[in-house]
Amino acid sequence: MTVKEAHQIIRELREQEFPYSLHNAMNNSLLKTASIPTMAKLFVAADQLNEKNMTKRAADTEVFLNEVHDREPGTDPHLLGIARTNHLHSRYRKAGKVLDKDMLHTLGSAVVDIIRTVDGNEWRQLTDVEECAIGVFHGALGDAMEIPFTLLPSCKTGWTDGAHFARELVD
DSSP: OOHHHHHHHHHHIIIIIOHHHHHHHHHHHHHHHTTSHHHHHHHHHTTOSSHHHHHHHHHHHHHHHHHHHHSOTTSHHHHHHHHHHHHHHHHHHHTTSSOHHHHHHHHHHHHHHHHHHHHHHSSSOOOHHHHHHHHHHHHHHHHHTTOOOTTSTTTTTOOSSHHHHHHHHHO
């Protein structure tokens, strides 16, 4: 499955099949970011946990993620959303305040929250093809964000498909 095919499947899930659940899944994974110890420490140091800044941070992040999720991969708006996200993280990653494992955990949390929210709350569970699309899309997103996958068991041997990648993020 190509990234463009995966994106189209995810877009249908977001817009037609499960808009409420996928929106909630994204918000849940953003909220969970503050529970990662290094991230919580950074948020406190940067005064990001007060009501004004937390709301702005959440809104900004949602805008960037919507550009990444809603725009066709490879288009200027899609790439700009990734570039902005990378730029916001770059100084913290370079300073060692945001670790690669934190980035992987956050990416994995997004996948976990999508799968668990849909499978636990919707009228049907995700199909194997949809789970594959989620894995392909988020794998490509992780690559674009330069998130190393070395902590995943199949990093050296490779994944059989996007569903395999998604399952490793979930596990």
